[in-house]
Amino acid sequence: xxxxxxxxxxxxxxxxxxxxxxxxxxxxxxxxxxxxxxxxxxxxxxxxxxxxxxxxxxxxxxxxxxxxxxxxxxxxxxxxxxxxxxxxxxxxxxxxxxxxxxxxxxxxxxxxxxxxxxxxxxxxxxxxxxxxxxxxxxxxxxxxx
Amino acid sequence: xxxxxxxxxxxxxxxxxxxxxxxxxxxxxxxxxxxxxxxxxxxxxxxxxxxxxxxxxxxxxxxxxxxxxxxxxxxxxxxxxxxxxxxxxxxxxxxxxxxxxxxxxxxxxxxxxxxxxxxxxxxxxxxxxxxxxxxxxxxxxxxxxxx
Numbered sequence: 001x002x003x004x005x006x007x008x009x010x011x012x013x014x015x016x017x018x019x020x021x022x023x024x025x026x027x028x029x030x031x032x033x034x035x036x037x038x039x040x041x042x043x044x045x046x047x048x049x050x051x052x053x054x055x056x057x058x059x060x061x062x063x064x065x066x067x068x069x070x071x072x073x074x075x076x077x078x079x080x081x082x083x084x085x086x087x088x089x090x091x092x093x094x095x096x097x098x099x100x101x102x103x104x105x106x107x108x109x110x111x112x113x114x115x116x117x118x119x120x121x122x123x124x125x126x127x128x129x130x131x132x133x134x135x136x137x138x139x140x141x142x143x144x145x
Numbered sequence: 146x147x148x149x150x151x152x153x154x155x156x157x158x159x160x161x162x163x164x165x166x167x168x169x170x171x172x173x174x175x176x177x178x179x180x181x182x183x184x185x186x187x188x189x190x191x192x193x194x195x196x197x198x199x200x201x202x203x204x205x206x207x208x209x210x211x212x213x214x215x216x217x218x219x220x221x222x223x224x225x226x227x228x229x230x231x232x233x234x235x236x237x238x239x240x241x242x243x244x245x246x247x248x249x250x251x252x253x254x255x256x257x258x259x260x261x262x263x264x265x266x267x268x269x270x271x272x273x274x275x276x277x278x279x280x281x282x283x284x285x286x287x288x289x290x291x292x
Contacts, residue, residue, distance in 0.1 A: 022180040029176060030197065033207055033218040046221050056224030061181040061193040074189040075234035084224045 005112055005135045011098035014066035015121070018054050020090035026055050051089040059088055059127055063116050066096040071112075071133040078111065082129030086120070093121040101130075109134050154214050154250045154262065162245040163204025167270075169194055171237050190235040195278040196227070198235070199268030202243030214250075214264055216286045225263050225283035233277045241270040241277060248281070252288070260288040 020038075027037050032055065035042035040050045060082060068074040088094055095118070102113040112135045118127040169190050177194055178185040200207075211217050249265035263283050270278040 016182055022182075025176060026180045029173065029180070030200070031206065034222065035218060036221050036223075042219065046219075048221070053223070056227065057193050057196060058181060060196075060227060061177075061183070061191060064192045065181055065183045068192065074187060074192055077192045077231060079228070079230045080192065081226075081228040083226045087223075 005100060005103065007100055007103060009100040009112075011066060011070045011096075011100075011114065014062060014069070014096040016062050016094050018058075018088055018090055018092045018094060020052050023052055023054055023058065023090060026058055030055065030057070049089060051091055054088040054090065054092070056084060059084070059094070059118055062094060063096055063098070063118055063127065063129075063131070066098060067114065067116075067131050067133050070098075071135060076134040078108065078132040078134065080129070080131045082116065082127045084126070085128055086124045086126050088118075088120055088126045092123065094126065095119050095121055098131075103135070104132075111135065154264070157213055157247045158250055160213075160247045162243075162266075162268075164242070164244045165202040165204045166240055166242050167198040167202035168240045169198060169235055169237050174237050188237065190237055192229065192231060192235070194235055195229050195231060195270060196268070196280040196282065198241055198270055199243055199245060199278075199280050202241065202270075203245045203268060204243075211286075213247075214262060214286055216262075220287055220289075222284050222286050225285045226265075226281070227283075228281040230279050231277070232279075233272075233275065235277070239272055241272050244269045244271070249283070258287075262286040262288060 024038050036053045037055055038052055043050050067077055097117040098114045100112045101115050104111045111132045114131050116129045116131055119125050174190040175185040178191050245268035247266050251263045254260045263285055265283040267281045
């Protein structure tokens, strides 16, 4: 984990293959009737690529997993903000990117604010955003240059 | 991208969801982690469950929520933006009270995307009166008929 966190620290990359079977499980967990996540015929009728579209929560979750692993636990994620920029399709591989842009002292402890991005390998950007995660107190507090 | 008013649905801003409750069952936490290729045996539920708890406990089905805006799942609604603030970690087995509301409705027109409505809503999770999480999310409804 984060033994020497500072502004500019890059978080380890997390790469995930987007399996349509897992998308179907998420569809059931969410009780989400939107057919673009599982019904290839419906996708064609909408004029879209026939590969199902990954659910937004899954794309968010890949970034949250990366943050939690780096910070030392899921309980260390405080805030998470993203904008959906593009679709992730079944069969894609996605790759996370994150960098510490600020260190803050808060009433919950020292917090690293991170820039986030989820990219489709060989494609475009799917998500961009920021997140706040708790880090050890020995992380030096600095302002972004 | 230009913006035009959406008088038909802007009256829904402020409308509260019926609300309800949600239990982070261990089997559900396991499956959610597994769909994310994350550790299903972690003792702390995955953070994405904050939003999932909110929508499962808001007291409306997706179809009912879409119908508030004259849309259906077959229109292909997608996520726009999301924000989660966790004031305390989620716990497996915990029961959360869920409240929520529509916070914004905006009609936009883009060159590539055509006409669409962006609907923002927020969801709050409370446990024993303690505010555990707030999630904001926006849904983009394509309005092909208005293009």
